[in-house]
Each structure stands twice: as structure tokens, then as C-alpha cells.
Amino acid sequence: MRFGNALVNISACCRRLPLASRPLESLIRFQSSTNTAVLLQKNLAQRNNSLYNYGNDTLRCTILDSQGNVGTPSLEVKREDLISMHGLLPRDLRKIEKSRKKDLVPILLVRENSIFISLLTMRALVKSDQVILFDSVGLSLESRAHRTFLNDLTMRLRNQDGNGISKDPLPYEFRALESIFVSALSNMSAEMKVHLTLTRGILQDLEYSITRDKLRFLLIQNKRLSQFYKKTSLMGEMIDDLLEQDDVLSDMYLSSKCTGKFRDEKDHTEIEMLLETYYAHVDEIVQTVGNTISDVRTTEEIINIILDANRNQLMLLGLRFSIGLLSMGCVLYVASLYGMNLENFIEEGDHGFILIVVVGVISMSLTFGYSIRQLHRLQKMTLTESSKGHV
Structure with a gap:
């Protein structure tokens, strides 16, 4: 405020000066506008950094302990601490730092004592006795899907008897991965139902009349469906690549490493069955969406034939x-x-x-x-x- 008042006083004084002193007034106005533009750019940069975590040395995350208890939500953790404490590489966190609301490319990286997984909007670091959930941009802790995921993850990590449900024989890290895969597949299934309902509805309407608005809506829906098909295909390819790497599958047994029991490369039955189960679900979604895209293309070809006949x-x-x-x-x-x-x-x-x-x-x-x-x-x-x- 003092700087602004000083500029106002100087400009007022310059108005009283003769014409020979007017260049000084124009110079002061130019400097004032330049300073204002710089301040606006700094404010925008700070706002973007707060939204996307660009340029910051901390990451927002939620930590769950060995009993599934949730710590402080959206805890600010330094980037260097994450790398040093969990044996990560700087490039492993690049996926989180440049993340958006949705990311098409899924990732599952196996390190010495941790597993980094990125599926859809969920990004987590799984260890033998700890799970670190990285809060994605726009993922509210009050959202229904996130609350459901946290409740399921907490229940699986506690692994307690009750309500006629026995303990899961899988180790801690596999139970965490299973909860992440279940949440990702449930979200994909819900999104698939929305896409299929909209696409089939517009295809049925086109059987009675062909209008410009319907064709435009079909084009938009086809683009969204193709994007969803690409996302599901990449997830299936990721799981398929993991199933072909025996050494990576055996390295995913983090609990055995902590107890000093190193498994053979061929001894990975539990994780292989787990991944095969979810690969079957992903492949079913891929086939369903692929058939719908084929129906859309067939309808487009029929419409083109009808339009050619009319022409x-x-x-x-x-x-x-x-x-x-x-x-x-x-x-x-x-x-x-x-x-x-x-x-x-x-x-x-x-x-x-x-x-x-x-x-x-x-x-x-x-x-x-x-x-x-x-x-x-x-x-x-x-x-x-x-x-x-x-x-």
C-alpha cells in the first residue's frame, strides 16, 4: 500500500510539472504497470503450485499403518524424506508430481522394499507394514468413492475375524494391492455402464430418425468411449506384462523379504492368481467396450450408406x-x-x-x-x- 500511495503522489506531482518533465511521468506509469504485471504472474504461479504441487518440495499423502489405522489426512511430506526413507528413486515421484485428475497410463513399479502403483486417480506406495496414499488433485476426502475405498482398504489391512468372515491368508502388501484393484475396477465398471447406456440409447434413437444433433452426440460419445477403451486396454497390458515377469512377481513378496525368506522366481502362486483374476475382469470390460465401439462403427457405416443412397x-x-x-x-x-x-x-x-x-x-x-x-x-x-x- 505504501508503494502504491508513493506512486500516486509522484504521478500527481508530475502533472504539475511543465511539459519538459512529462517523460518522467510516462516512465513512472510504465514501471507501475510492469510491477503490477509481475505481481499478477507471481500470484498465478503460487496458485498453480498450490493446486498441482509444481515446484514444491512436499507431497500430500495419507499414511495407513500395519493395523489399517488412518493417520493425518493430506499430510505434507518432504520429497527428500520419501526418497530416503522408502528407498525410492527421484524419477519414481515424477508420476505424482505431474499428475492430474485422471491419467491414462497405469504403472506398477517394484522396488527393494516397496511397490509403487498408479491406477486411474489412485497412487499409492505399498510396503510390508505401511501404505502411503498420495492425494491426487481434485480427489476430495469427503467424496463417496474415496470414503468407500478407504473403508475397504482399512478393513482388508486389519484382516480381523468377524461376521462369519475368516482372515485372509494373503500378506499385507497383497491385501493392499487387492483393495486398490477392487476400487479401480469398480470405478471402471461404473464408468463403463454410463458409457454403454448413453451409446446404446443414441444408437436406438438413430434407428428411427437420423438428425444432425444425434450424429454430433454420437461422435462425441464415440470419442469418450475410445478414450475409455484405451485406458482399460493399457491396464490390461500392464497386468499382462507383470504376469510374464517371474522375477518381478517374486520380488513383490515384501513380507517374506522382511523376515529374511527369499522366494524362488517360480514361487509366486498367490500374486499370480490375484493378478490373473483382475486381468480377467479387465479383459471382460475391454471386450464389452470393444463390441460397443464395433456397433458404433457399424452404425456409422450404415448411416454413410444411407446418406450416399440419398445423394x-x-x-x-x-x-x-x-x-x-x-x-x-x-x-x-x-x-x-x-x-x-x-x-x-x-x-x-x-x-x-x-x-x-x-x-x-x-x-x-x-x-x-x-x-x-x-x-x-x-x-x-x-x-x-x-x-x-x-x-
């Missing part, structure tokens, strides 16, 4: 009008010749008018009939006839 009918109608005008032109030509103010032998007879009318009608009929016959011949032309003609 052909309009062209034929225009050709028929052109043929009729050409035939009438022959009559008009004969009539113009007869109507000239020139002497000819027809004027001497009594049947000149009838002769001209008959000649005009005959010429018009012959021209119209020949042109229509040629048009029908082009309509009935087949591939065999065209190939014979080229030979």
Missing part, C-alpha cells in the same frame, strides 16, 4: 430434370425455326402446323427415351459388366 437419388432426380429440359429444348428449337419471319414452302400448305407439332413431339420423345435408357443402363451396371468393359 444418389438426388443426383438421379436432377439428371431426370436435365433430360426433360433437353427434350423440351429440341421442341423449342423446331418451334423457333418455324416461327422465323422467313418465307418457306410450309406456309403455302394447310398442314404445316400439324407437321411441325408432330416432328417436335417425335424428336422430344426420342431424345427423352434414349437419355432415360442410358441412365437406367448406368444404374444397373454391375462389377462384372464394368470389368468386361475395361477388358
Whole structure:
């Protein structure tokens, strides 16, 4: 405020100065506008950093202990502390720092004593006795989906008997991964139902009438469906690649490493069965969405065929009008010749008018009939006839 008041006082004084001192006033105004622009840029940069965590040395995360108890939500943890405490690499956190609300590429990285997984909006660091959930941008702790995921994760990590449910024999890290996969698949299934309902509805409406608005909505929905298909396909490819790497699967047994029991590369039955189960669900979603995209493409091809047929009918109608005008032109030509103010032998007879009318009608009929016959011949032309003609 003091700086702004000083600028106002200086500018007021400059107005009282003679014309020779006016360049000083313009210079002060230029500096004032420059300072304002710099302040606005700094405010925007700070706002973007607070939203996306760009340029900050801390990450927001929620930590769950070995008993599934949730610590302080959205806890600010330094980037260097995460790397040093959990044996990560600086590039492992790049996925989190540059994250948005949705990311198409899923990732599952296995380190010495941790597993980093990124599925849809969920990003977590799983250890043998701890789970760190990184809070994505726009993921509110009060959202229903996030509360459901936290409750399921807490229940699976506690692994207590009760309500007729026995303890899960899977280790701590696999129970955490299972909860993440279940939440991701439930979100994908819900999103798939929305896309399928909208797509099938517009396809049914197109069976009764084809309008511009419906075609535009179908185009938009097809783009969204293709994006969702790409997202599910990438998740399936990620799981498939993991199933083919025996050494990575055996390294995912973090609890065994902590107890000093190193497993053989072929001894990974539990995690293999777990991944195969969720791969089957992902593949089912991929096949369902793929079939819907195929239906959309088939509908688009049928619509294009119908539009081509309508264009052909309009062209034929225009050709028929052109043929009729050409035939009438022959009559008009004969009539113009007869109507000239020139002497000819027809004027001497009594049947000149009838002769001209008959000649005009005959010429018009012959021209119209020949042109229509040629048009029908082009309509009935087949591939065999065209190939014979080229030979």
C-alpha cells in the first residue's frame, strides 16, 4: 500500500510539472504497470503450485499403518524424506508430481522394499507394514468413492475375524494391492455402464430418425468411449506384462523379504492368481467396450450408406430434370425455326402446323427415351459388366 500511495503522489506531482518533465511521468506509469504485471504472474504461479504441487518440495499423502489405522489426512511430506526413507528413486515421484485428475497410463513399479502403483486417480506406495496414499488433485476426502475405498482398504489391512468372515491368508502388501484393484475396477465398471447406456440409447434413437444433433452426440460419445477403451486396454497390458515377469512377481513378496525368506522366481502362486483374476475382469470390460465401439462403427457405416443412397437419388432426380429440359429444348428449337419471319414452302400448305407439332413431339420423345435408357443402363451396371468393359 505504501508503494502504491508513493506512486500516486509522484504521478500527481508530475502533472504539475511543465511539459519538459512529462517523460518522467510516462516512465513512472510504465514501471507501475510492469510491477503490477509481475505481481499478477507471481500470484498465478503460487496458485498453480498450490493446486498441482509444481515446484514444491512436499507431497500430500495419507499414511495407513500395519493395523489399517488412518493417520493425518493430506499430510505434507518432504520429497527428500520419501526418497530416503522408502528407498525410492527421484524419477519414481515424477508420476505424482505431474499428475492430474485422471491419467491414462497405469504403472506398477517394484522396488527393494516397496511397490509403487498408479491406477486411474489412485497412487499409492505399498510396503510390508505401511501404505502411503498420495492425494491426487481434485480427489476430495469427503467424496463417496474415496470414503468407500478407504473403508475397504482399512478393513482388508486389519484382516480381523468377524461376521462369519475368516482372515485372509494373503500378506499385507497383497491385501493392499487387492483393495486398490477392487476400487479401480469398480470405478471402471461404473464408468463403463454410463458409457454403454448413453451409446446404446443414441444408437436406438438413430434407428428411427437420423438428425444432425444425434450424429454430433454420437461422435462425441464415440470419442469418450475410445478414450475409455484405451485406458482399460493399457491396464490390461500392464497386468499382462507383470504376469510374464517371474522375477518381478517374486520380488513383490515384501513380507517374506522382511523376515529374511527369499522366494524362488517360480514361487509366486498367490500374486499370480490375484493378478490373473483382475486381468480377467479387465479383459471382460475391454471386450464389452470393444463390441460397443464395433456397433458404433457399424452404425456409422450404415448411416454413410444411407446418406450416399440419398445423394444418389438426388443426383438421379436432377439428371431426370436435365433430360426433360433437353427434350423440351429440341421442341423449342423446331418451334423457333418455324416461327422465323422467313418465307418457306410450309406456309403455302394447310398442314404445316400439324407437321411441325408432330416432328417436335417425335424428336422430344426420342431424345427423352434414349437419355432415360442410358441412365437406367448406368444404374444397373454391375462389377462384372464394368470389368468386361475395361477388358
